[in-house]
Amino acid sequence: MLDRWSVAATVTGNALEFYDFLTFSTFAVYISRAFFPAKSAFASLLLTLATFGVGFLTRPLGGILIGAYADRAGRRPALMLTISLMTVGTVALALTPSYASIGLLAPLILIVARLVQGLALGGEVGPSTALLLECAPPGRRGLFVSWQNASQGIAICVAGFVGLALAMILDKGQLATWGWRVAFALGLVIAPVGLFIRRRLPETLLTPGSRSSAAVLGLLWREHRRSTVLAVMVIICITVTAYLTTYMTTYALTTLGMPASSAMFATIATGVIMAAGALWGGRLADRFGSKRVMIVPRLVLMAAVYPAFLLLVTFTSTGTLIFVTALVTVLGALSAAAATAALAAAFPNEVRSSGIAIAYAISVSVFGGTTQFVIAWLIGTTGDRLSPAYYLIATSAISLWAMFRLPETFAVRSPRT
Numbered sequence: 001m002l003d004r005w006s007v008a009a010t011v012t013g014n015a016l017e018f019y020d021f022l023t024f025s026t027f028a029v030y031i032s033r034a035f036f037p038a039k040s041a042f043a044s045l046l047l048t049l050a051t052f053g054v055g056f057l058t059r060p061l062g063g064i065l066i067g068a069y070a071d072r073a074g075r076r077p078a079l080m081l082t083i084s085l086m087t088v089g090t091v092a093l094a095l096t097p098s099y100a101s102i103g104l105l106a107p108l109i110l111i112v113a114r115l116v117q118g119l120a121l122g123g124e125v126g127p128s129t130a131l132l133l134e135c136a137p138p139g140r141r142g143l144f145v146s147w148q149n150a151s152q153g154i155a156i157c158v159a160g161f162v163g164l165a166l167a168m169i170l171d172k173g174q175l176a177t178w179g180w181r182v183a184f185a186l187g188l189v190i191a192p193v194g195l196f197i198r199r200r201l202p203e204t205l206l207t208p209g210s211r212s213s214a215a216v217l218g219l220l221w222r223e224h225r226r227s228t229v230l231a232v233m234v235i236i237c238i239t240v241t242a243y244l245t246t247y248m249t250t251y252a253l254t255t256l257g258m259p260a261s262s263a264m265f266a267t268i269a270t271g272v273i274m275a276a277g278a279l280w281g282g283r284l285a286d287r288f289g290s291k292r293v294m295i296v297p298r299l300v301l302m303a304a305v306y307p308a309f310l311l312l313v314t315f316t317s318t319g320t321l322i323f324v325t326a327l328v329t330v331l332g333a334l335s336a337a338a339a340t341a342a343l344a345a346a347f348p349n350e351v352r353s354s355g356i357a358i359a360y361a362i363s364v365s366v367f368g369g370t371t372q373f374v375i376a377w378l379i380g381t382t383g384d385r386l387s388p389a390y391y392l393i394a395t396s397a398i399s400l401w402a403m404f405r406l407p408e409t410f411a412v413r414s415p416r417t
């Protein structure tokens with residue numbers, strides 16, 4: 001019962017934080033009009049996507065500070081801190097007036113809010129992944145850790161349903177003026193629930209309070225540097241795939257010219273299939289080992305993504321959009337769940353949170369913060385609507401090199417050692 005509660009408490013808070021962060025991407029088109037009025041819609045969108053990327057600048061800082069804090073003081077206090085910081089950032093996003101009301105102060109506040117959110121998420125993934133692995137019973141570690149990826153899918157799904165409901169209820173003017181703020185406000189309503197249930201989390205760090213944060217980071221650097229570097233490289237393709245699929249709504253709106261009600265189905269499809277695919281990947285990792293399950297779906301995705309996008313731009317429809325989004329998402333989720341389990345098991349208990357957090361934060365800062373901007377820029381400058389496929393193939397090749405060099409530690413390492 002305790003294990004199930006640990007999963008529920010971790011997943012709820014994690015999903016809430018990712019919901020708040022990714023809602024910005026879902027409503028990027030409308031936020032661009034409110035905070036970044038420009039001469040062209042394309043320039044306005046690029047400014048907004050650049051601000052989305054600003055939220056990734058503080059990811060490494062959050063990974064270092066909060067990751068080490070979780071390996072020093074414990075998983076529970078670190079997770080309480082991250083959800084509190086995310087709530088502060090979301091309040092600012094929901095309540096900041098538009099550029100038309102307060103001028104340059106509006107985008108400045110928006111940028112600060114994104115920096116706070118980035119700090120929170122940079123520190124969230126490490127302790128939450130570590131806790132899931134450490135509270136898992138034998139033979140189910142892959143499934144338990146896969147809830148980390150599944151919770152992100154849940155967050156995307158909820159954001160998509162909220163976006164679809166708002167697009168169907170409100171007209172374009174209302175959605176652009178104030179409707180998008182409702183999505184952030186809903187996240188604030190749930191925040192107290194996340195804080196309450198995280199107070200009851202078990203503590204899985206074996207020796208809390210026995211070392212300083214500097215000692216934790218020193219040990220990570222001296223003895224686990226290779227694992228950290230490989231983890232950074234593996235997470236590159238996970239990050240690019242995740243942020244490509246969450247960009248599909250904006251891609252459908254701006255590149256394919258689809259209506260908002262249809263485009264939001266891409267976000268919903270991404271969320272549902274990411275959650276289901278991650279849990280499936282976790283089960284397969286428990287059965288066949290994490291290395292095989294992370295590599296095979298990634299190879300299939302590299303072969304399938306170009307013809308999938310070619311199909312989408314040639315036969316544009318809601319059904320094709322959902323199919324292509326679902327294909328990319330399920331293959332990415334299978335690989336990501338197994339990779340997350342493998343990387344978590346590659347670090348011992350005493351540096352597990354900081355190792356995962358720092359590797360995740362570095363990869364996501366460099367590639368997550370730029371993926372949507374790079375894709376939009378490539379499409380805008382080259383006119384090639386297949387640019388997302390090229391970018392995914394290139395970054396996946398980098399990660400595959402690291403995946404082949406990871407040892408199969410998942411099947412042999414004790415979750416608490």
